Amino acid sequence: MRDRLMKGILDKIPYSRLNGHPTERLPGNINISFEFIEGESMLLWLDDEGICASTGSACTSGSLEPSHVLLATGLPVGISHGSLRLTLGDANTEADVDFVLGVLPKVVSRLRDMSPLYQKSAKNGGT
Amino acid sequence: MYSETVMDHFKNPRNVGEIENPDGVGEVGNPVCGDIMKIFLKIENNIVTDAKFKTFGCGAAIASSSMATELVKGKTLEDAWQLSNKAVAEALDGLPPIKMHCSVLAEEGIHKAINDYRVKHGLEPWQETSPHSHEHESDTECQL
Numbered sequence: 001m002r003d004r005l006m007k008g009i010l011d012k013i014p015y016s017r018l019n020g021h022p023t024e025r026l027p028g029n030i031n032i033s034f035e036f037i038e039g040e041s042m043l044l045w046l047d048d049e050g051i052c053a054s055t056g057s058a059c060t061s062g063s064l065e066p067s068h069v070l071l072a073t074g075l076p077v078g079i080s081h082g083s084l085r086l087t088l089g090d091a092n093t094e095a096d097v098d099f100v101l102g103v104l105p106k107v108v109s110r111l112r113d114m115s116p117l118y119q120k121s122a123k124n125g126g127t
Numbered sequence: 128m129y130s131e132t133v134m135d136h137f138k139n140p141r142n143v144g145e146i147e148n149p150d151g152v153g154e155v156g157n158p159v160c161g162d163i164m165k166i167f168l169k170i171e172n173n174i175v176t177d178a179k180f181k182t183f184g185c186g187a188a189i190a191s192s193s194m195a196t197e198l199v200k201g202k203t204l205e206d207a208w209q210l211s212n213k214a215v216a217e218a219l220d221g222l223p224p225i226k227m228h229c230s231v232l233a234e235e236g237i238h239k240a241i242n243d244y245r246v247k248h249g250l251e252p253w254q255e256t257s258p259h260s261h262e263h264e265s266d267t268e269c270q271l
Binding site for chain 1: 134137138140143144154158159161162163164165180181182183184185186188189225
């Protein structure tokens, strides 16, 4: 289920990248960065749709700084601002995965449409 | 965390987009800080007849851009220049303290767009009278 959600997001949303290893990671954990957008605005929209997610680890949720772990993996700081963590638990269903795969691309695209970075960079083929 | 007005301007932002052949453009912030605002102004007979924005940033940054562009429309350049970050934050029914820098960014974006217009017309750029760099701790380390 996690892999379907992860692959679905990466397939549906251009300029997205998986943080961490594709298979050697915690079973329910996904962390993906989306270029050209900022994480908090993404969370507000997801929350509005009833999707609980996070931009960083639970232990740094009060911070505006990008994740020090993501930065340590070599992720550029500008892109790290657009990171999303989705964690699945045993109460989640395949329908939840479909729901997120329906909502998330729309949220990302809405925010990219108002981002001054998007058109500039998309024309140059991204970063 | 955010007021209803902030959420309204975040979810239904006014004036999103670009102006074709703008008379003044101001881009402030940087991707490292997580906020970039680009303000476009249409200016006729010293009046801001249209204002639009594109913003990369948090909910407060988007709401501040939306409110600031609303507030400068119809104003003379002198009055638009006087728009303070506090007025933007008040119009939004307040911003959390760690997000006040978003309203500062909106004020700076408007100022930069106005000065872009002035310079293009052979006028002296207006000087910032109240530098904001010490008002908020969170982004001082983020000044590049």
